[in-house]
Amino acid sequence: MTLENQLISNAIKAIDELYSQQIDSKQIPLQQTRKDLEGDYTIVVFGFVRFSKKSPEETAKEIGEKMLLLMPIIKSFNVIKGFLNFVIHDAYYLSILQEIKDAEQYGFVSVNEKDKVVLEYSAPNTNKPLHLGHIRNNLLGWSVAELLKASGRNVIKVNLINDRGIHICKSMLAWKKWGENTTPLDTAQKGDKFVGDYYVLFDKKYKEEIKQLVHQGMEEDEAKKQAPLIIEAQEMLQKWEAGEKETFKLWTTMNQWVYDGFDVTYSNMGVDFDKVYYESQTYLLGKELVEEALNKGILFKKENGSIWCDLSDEGMDEKLLLRADGTSVYMTQDLGTAQLRYNDYEPNRLLYVVGNEQNYHFDVLKIILKKLGREWAENIFHLSYGMVELPEGKMKSREGTVVDADDLMKEMYDTAKTTTEELGKIDGFNDEDLDQLYKTVSLGALKYFILKVDPKKQMMFNPQESIDFNGNTGPFIQYTYARIQSILKKADLKTGFSFDGLILQAKEKDLLKQMANYPMLIKNAAENLSPSQVANYIFDLVKTYNKFYQEHSILKETDKEKKQFRIQLSQEVSQIIKSGMGILGINVPQRM
C-alpha cells in the first residue's frame, strides 16, 4: 500500500471517528506540500467543515492529531488555514531508495496479455514524403505505446498505409506522362521524395489547365472538374479498382519506391510497427460493410448512384460512403480497416493517433459502426493531437513551407556535431562513437522538443530558431545522465550498506520525494495518453539532481555512509532518467 493510500485511508478513519462521517477516498484532497512550506503531504480540509462544524484550522488540527496517533510514519504536522501539512519520517524516504534499487523496472507494471490495445499511428499517404506533422504523429504514437506497455497493457503497434486512392493516381499519372521511365536510382533520390515530386508536378500542371479553362470562360469550380488531367486521374483510379494490369503494375512499382524511402525515415527516427495494414487490402471489406448497411436500410442511395449516410439524428450532415462511379473514399476503407483489426485482435481498445483535423471523421466512423451493430465501436478512441504550426501558419507544400522529416533530422545532427565539437569533451571517442553520440543528442533534442508539449495542444515550431540544447531540452537531461555515469565509473558502489538512521539533507529528500512519485506518474500519464507528463517529470527530477550535485560533493564526501548513500542515490536517479527517456524513445549517452 502506497503512502498516499495510507494517508487517505487513515484520514477517512480519522474523520469517521471524529465526526461520524463516512466519506470515500475521492473526497480526500491529498496533494504534495508546496515546496517552500514545511511538510511533505497536505490534506485540504475546507470541504470537511460542513460536517465538523468547526473552523478549517480547528478541523485540520483535530484530524492531524488523530492521524499522528494512527500513523507512526508521520513525524509531525502543521496547519496553515485549511491546509493540513504532514512531515514524513526520513525512514520512509530511505525505504523508497531501497524499493527502487530492488525493483526490476521501478514504476512499471508487468504486462497483462489480455489487456490488449491496438494502436495505430503514422498512417502515411504514399504520394509524398514524411514531414514535421508526421514526426509529431510518429513520436507520439511510439511513445504512447511505450507508456501503455509500462502501465501493463499489451500494445500492438500498427501502421496503416494509405496506398490507394485518387492522390496516388495523380503521382502515377504525372510520372507516366513526364517521368520518361526514370527511377529513384537514376536521380539518386529517396523513393518517397522521387514520387512526391511527381505529385507536386501533377498539381502544377493541373492548375495550369484550370487557369486555361477559366481563361476560356469556364467557372472555376467547373474547370476543376473538367480539367483533362483530373478526369484522367479519375479514370486511372477506376482502372485500378477494376484491377487493370498495367495500372496495377505501375502502382506496385511506385509504392515500393515510397516504402523503401519511408523505411529509411522510420529507422532513423527509431519507430517501428508490429503489423502494417494497407488500405488496398481493407477497402473491399469496407465496401462490403457499406453494402451490408445499405441492405439494412442504414444507408441510402442518391439518384446518381452514390451512397450516403444520413447523420441528421446526430445533428450532423450527410456523409458520402461510396462515389457515384462506385469507387470508395477514406471513410469506406476506414470502416473496413476497423473491422479487420477487430477481427484480428479483438482488443479492449482501438486507439488511433491522428491529428485533430480529423475529429469529425472519427466521430462519424464510430457512429456508423454503431449503426451497423458493432458494439466494439465503443472501444474506438481517437488520440487527437494538435497541429504543428510554423510562424507563418500552416505548412503548405505549394508554398514550399513543408518541413521535411529527413531534412530536419539531418540539420539537428549537424547542430549536435557543431555544438559537441565546440565544447570539446570528446577525447577518446572514435568516429563510430561520435556518429552515435551526434545521433543520440540530435534525436534526443528533437524528440524531447516535440514530446514535452501536451499532445492535445497545438504547438509552434520555428525552423529559423534551431531547437535548443540548453534548458528544458533533451540534451540537458542527457548531460545529467552522462555526468552521473561518470561519477559511477569512478565510484565503487558497495553493496550491503545500510542507511538506517541516516539524516537526509534537504536536497536529498527532495530527490527521493520526486522519485517516489514515478510509479504514480507513469500511471497517470498512461491514463491521459500523455508522454509530455513523463517529459516534464524527468526534467524536474534532473533539475533537482543538478541542484543536489551542485550543493553536495559525492566522491569527496568523507563520511563513508553518506558517500555510499549519495552514490546509490545517483545510481537510482540515473535509472529513472533512463527509464523515463526510454518511454519517450530517447537514448541516454555514457559520455557527452
Add this chain to the structure above:
RNA sequence: GCCCCCAUAGUUCAAGGGAUAGAACAAGUGUUUCCUAAACACUAGAUCCAGGUUCGAGUCCUGGUGGGGGUACCA
C-alpha cells in the same frame, strides 16, 4: 452560416477546483585551482475582456474578442 478546439511573462511551454501561477529561452549579473559549466545561483517579467458558480477559479458556466480546425464525389 453551422460545429469543434485553443487563448498564461518578449518567446516556447507547465500548473489533477486549492496556499505567494512554475520552468526554459531571450535580457542583465554572479559561481570553475573542486565529482563534466550542455551546469548552478541571483534580478526583472504573465492568466485576452465582462459577468457568474464556489470557502477558494488560469482551471467550471454564460456572453464577447482574437486565433486554429472541420463542415468536399481530397486523405
